[in-house]
Amino acid sequence: MMGLRSLRTIQTIQPRRSFATAAEPQKVAEKAKKKDKFTIGKDGTITVEFGVNPFRGHKLEPPPAVATTTKEELLNFFKQMTLWRRVEVAADNLYKAKQIRGFLHLYNGQEAIVAGYESVLNKDDHVITAYRCHANFMGRGGTPFEVISELTGKATGCASGKGGSMHMYKRDTNFHGGNGIVGAQVPIGAGAAFGLKYNGKPNVCIAMYGDGAANQGQNFEAFNMAALWKLPVIFVCENNKYGMGTSAERAAANTEYFTRGDAVPGLKIDAMNVLSVKSGFAFAKEWALTKGPILVEAETYRYMGHSMSDPGLAYRTRDEVAAIRAERDPIDKVKLYLLENQLATEEELKEHEKEIKRTVDEAVKKAADAPLPEAKELYTDIYTDMPYYVRHTNIEDSLVVEK
Amino acid sequence: MPSVIIDNIEAVPGLIQRLYTISERHLLDGILSSIDNSVMRTKRQLITIYKLVALISENLLCRQTVKRPPIKIQGQRRAFSITSPLNQELRPPTEKDEELSVDALGRPTKKTNLYTAINQAMDIALATDPKALLFGEDVAFGGVFRCSTGLREKHGADRVFNTPLCEQGIAGFAIGVAAQGHTAIAEIQFADYIFPAFDQIVNEAAKYRYRSGNQFDVGGLTFRAPYGAVGHGGLYHSQSPEAYFCHTPGLKVVVPRSPVQAKGLLLASIRDPNPVIFLEPKWLYRSSIEEVPIEDYEIPLGEAEVIRNGEHVTIVGWGAQLLVLEQAIQMAEEKLGITCELIDMKTLLPLDIDTVVKSVKKTGKLLISHEAPKTGGLAGEIACAVQERAFLHLEAPIKRVTGYDTPFPLVFERFYFPDALKNYEAIKELIEY
Numbered sequence: 001m002m003g004l005r006s007l008r009t010i011q012t013i014q015p016r017r018s019f020a021t022a023a024e025p026q027k028v029a030e031k032a033k034k035k036d037k038f039t040i041g042k043d044g045t046i047t048v049e050f051g052v053n054p055f056r057g058h059k060l061e062p063p064p065a066v067a068t069t070t071k072e073e074l075l076n077f078f079k080q081m082t083l084w085r086r087v088e089v090a091a092d093n094l095y096k097a098k099q100i101r102g103f104l105h106l107y108n109g110q111e112a113i114v115a116g117y118e119s120v121l122n123k124d125d126h127v128i129t130a131y132r133c134h135a136n137f138m139g140r141g142g143t144p145f146e147v148i149s150e151l152t153g154k155a156t157g158c159a160s161g162k163g164g165s166m167h168m169y170k171r172d173t174n175f176h177g178g179n180g181i182v183g184a185q186v187p188i189g190a191g192a193a194f195g196l197k198y199n200g201k202p203n204v205c206i207a208m209y210g211d212g213a214a215n216q217g218q219n220f221e222a223f224n225m226a227a228l229w230k231l232p233v234i235f236v237c238e239n240n241k242y243g244m245g246t247s248a249e250r251a252a253a254n255t256e257y258f259t260r261g262d263a264v265p266g267l268k269i270d271a272m273n274v275l276s277v278k279s280g281f282a283f284a285k286e287w288a289l290t291k292g293p294i295l296v297e298a299e300t301y302r303y304m305g306h307s308m309s310d311p312g313l314a315y316r317t318r319d320e321v322a323a324i325r326a327e328r329d330p331i332d333k334v335k336l337y338l339l340e341n342q343l344a345t346e347e348e349l350k351e352h353e354k355e356i357k358r359t360v361d362e363a364v365k366k367a368a369d370a371p372l373p374e375a376k377e378l379y380t381d382i383y384t385d386m387p388y389y390v391r392h393t394n395i396e397d398s399l400v401v402e403k
Numbered sequence: 404m405p406s407v408i409i410d411n412i413e414a415v416p417g418l419i420q421r422l423y424t425i426s427e428r429h430l431l432d433g434i435l436s437s438i439d440n441s442v443m444r445t446k447r448q449l450i451t452i453y454k455l456v457a458l459i460s461e462n463l464l465c466r467q468t469v470k471r472p473p474i475k476i477q478g479q480r481r482a483f484s485i486t487s488p489l490n491q492e493l494r495p496p497t498e499k500d501e502e503l504s505v506d507a508l509g510r511p512t513k514k515t516n517l518y519t520a521i522n523q524a525m526d527i528a529l530a531t532d533p534k535a536l537l538f539g540e541d542v543a544f545g546g547v548f549r550c551s552t553g554l555r556e557k558h559g560a561d562r563v564f565n566t567p568l569c570e571q572g573i574a575g576f577a578i579g580v581a582a583q584g585h586t587a588i589a590e591i592q593f594a595d596y597i598f599p600a601f602d603q604i605v606n607e608a609a610k611y612r613y614r615s616g617n618q619f620d621v622g623g624l625t626f627r628a629p630y631g632a633v634g635h636g637g638l639y640h641s642q643s644p645e646a647y648f649c650h651t652p653g654l655k656v657v658v659p660r661s662p663v664q665a666k667g668l669l670l671a672s673i674r675d676p677n678p679v680i681f682l683e684p685k686w687l688y689r690s691s692i693e694e695v696p697i698e699d700y701e702i703p704l705g706e707a708e709v710i711r712n713g714e715h716v717t718i719v720g721w722g723a724q725l726l727v728l729e730q731a732i733q734m735a736e737e738k739l740g741i742t743c744e745l746i747d748m749k750t751l752l753p754l755d756i757d758t759v760v761k762s763v764k765k766t767g768k769l770l771i772s773h774e775a776p777k778t779g780g781l782a783g784e785i786a787c788a789v790q791e792r793a794f795l796h797l798e799a800p801i802k803r804v805t806g807y808d809t810p811f812p813l814v815f816e817r818f819y820f821p822d823a824l825k826n827y828e829a830i831k832e833l834i835e836y
Contacts, residue, residue, distance in 0.1 A: 188576075
């Protein structure tokens with residue numbers, strides 16, 4: 001599906017520098033000089049004033065360029081994001097070792113979005129996203145073992161091995177997956193938000209899509225309904241700059257994605273910094289609960305190719321990717337915050353990294369030993385009352401006649 | 404409004420002709436309401452009345468000089484404006500209507516047409532299930548075919564509401580609500596408009612349970628859509644899209660043939676824990692009238708019904724096509740001196756092929772008829788499934804009488820339509836084989 005498409009689209013497009021930071025390294029250096037200001041209160045509360053304003057608004061007044069956090073939270077961000085990246089690295093290796101078949105889309109570089117919104121949401125809030133969903137699943141409480149099991153098609157996977165990379169779900173924390181069709185999850189998110197509002201719940205639904213999906217027609221149908229009925233939904237456009245192999249500028253006449261909700265107010269967030277994501281989503285959740293839908297554009301960057309069949313370098317330069325990694329990596333950013341403000345030592349963080357690597361290695365090992373799904377899983381969960389009904393499959397001859 | 408009292412149905416065509424020539428639009432209105440109020444309700448009379456109103460509305464559509472009174476439809480669109488008499492308000496019940504009868508099972512019944520039966524089913528669903536919601540284009544005002552008349556007033560504007568005109572969005576929204584545990588009844592105004600929602604239905608609704616390993620499902624979801632020919636609908640208000648959805652494991656597809664069936668099958672569909680596509684024969688909304696049980700009842704999904712017993716040929720159909728087949732059978736039985744077994748499939752996915760096979764083993768001959776085009780139509784699937792299981796019982800090649808492999812035509816509708824004569828001819832060929 002997606003992978004095939006990307007094969008088609010990666011032609012001999014001239015590498016194009018579309019990312020401002022890559023094109024203008026001096027400006028980046030200047031920006032870097034405008035340092036974020038840390039104030040640590042007596043109770044341990046840390047206030048961060050951003051040197052560069054990470055927010056822009058559309059039909060709304062953006063929140064102040066400030067975030068609050070604690071040492072524990074920063075450390076937790078570091079650990080979460082490192083874990084998620086480690087899982088993606090493991091998945092990458094497993095794919096190359098042919099242990100994962102089918103399609104695989106990795107989240108490397110975009111981790112601050114999930115870490116940021118999860119610090120604001122609770123488990124009664126709902127999340128629905130597209131096919132790049134491993135970190136979102138783990139953010140909702142899923143484990144690396146469940147992810148790796150699902151990727152390798154084992155019965156212990158988070159969808160019993162029936163979904164694979166693109167379809168991770170978690171019922172108890174309202175994670176709706178994991179959707180394979182570009183943009184199809186957006187109206188579903190609006191419907192889920194309607195359910196929350198109808199039942200009087202103090203919760204929101206986050207409906208995520210990419211800059212590529214931003215050009216799908218059904219988004220606008222969903223925006224319109226959400227605005228009309230004031231649904232508590234946060235539409236999140238993860239702008240990672242490339243829809244498969246096509247840069248945002250080549251695909252969209254208007255790349256200011258946060259303005260494209262029309263009547264839905266928008267907020268653009270620098271999503272390479274988990275603290276600005278946290279502040280932005282705190283604002284967005286409050287907005288969605290009191291005023292109705294809001295469209296968040298999370299400006300981010302994807303380090304890997306679109307999927308495993310895309311090396312990710314046919315349409316952008318190695319330098320561009322390297323520059324973003326060096327200047328704006330979300331994990332490094334938190335690391336820097338911790339070290340510069342003497343909230344953690346280099347050794348401590350190394351120890352955490354080692355621990356995380358051990359956890360993921362164990363998960364990979366455990367998943368390798370896990371059983372395959374039973375044969376009957378082919379048939380089950382299609383209908384409730386006819387578990388073994390499949391068109392053109394001769395049930396009489398099959399392994400699993402239980403009726 | 405001046406009105407004309409009609410006491411002789413035979414006199415009507417001449418009267419219409421006269422009124423038409425003198426452009427007495429208001430008198431035509433009078434005739435329409437008189438027909439509605441008349442008590443002539445035998446099947447033959449109904450057909451006459453139907454043809455009559457079709458004639459009137461066609462004439463009105465053709466005449467630009469005739470001004471239609473405004474119809475209460477917001478957001479009207481598409482090339483076809485709904486000016487058919489199908490769209491008019493139900494006449495107020497008369498004293499005669501209030502007299503209750505009793506059906507074979509001893510249930511109190513009332514004379515009810517198909518759209519009112521659908522209305523009753525949704526009314527019951529909303530009343531018995533606090534999580535049930537009904538939405539779609541213009542449903543709050545009753546919908547273009549009046550199926551949801553009065554339901555907003557009765558169950559509240561938060562449960563029965565209008566959506567924008569965006570089928571893909573409606574379907575996605577419905578799936579999201581259903582995934583929250585709601586019973587979602589989504590109306591797609593015409594089955595022809597369901598195609599923008601095709602991806603949502605096929606890729607999201609049908610696979611929700613499977614791909615999440617049964618963590619999530621949208622079992623509470625029912626899509627209702629009027630399908631099929633209506634005499635003058637043209638390309639985009641006449642199609643029968645059932646075969647597309649029958650190609651999708653995870654969905655159920657249901658088509659009722661009459662008011663009694665519509666009420667029972669719709670209630671069963673709404674309460675079925677799987678997503679259901681419920682296709683309503685719009686031809687029959689007003690013209691099909693039966694004694695319908697007043698109470699809450701369900702007709703099981705996945706079971707075909709032998710609605711007429713016979714010896715010489717098995718005839719399979721569903722929805723409005725069964726009326727056509729009844730006519731063909733009548734002709735065949737009169738002229739050929741044979742008896743036919745007529746089967747209503749009712750649920751098209753999953754197919755109850757057992758019932759068909761059992762009958763074919765008795766008769767040795769099979770005819771399948773549907774309005775949709777022949778190639779890729781469901782008749783092919785049924786024919787194949789039957790020959791797999793009853794090959795040596797077949798005494799003639801299986802016949803398919805269907806629409807042609809063309810877009811649904813406007814002026815050639817009568818030509819396209821798999822009518823009683825075409826079916827009669829096919830029966831004759833089967834018998835003489």
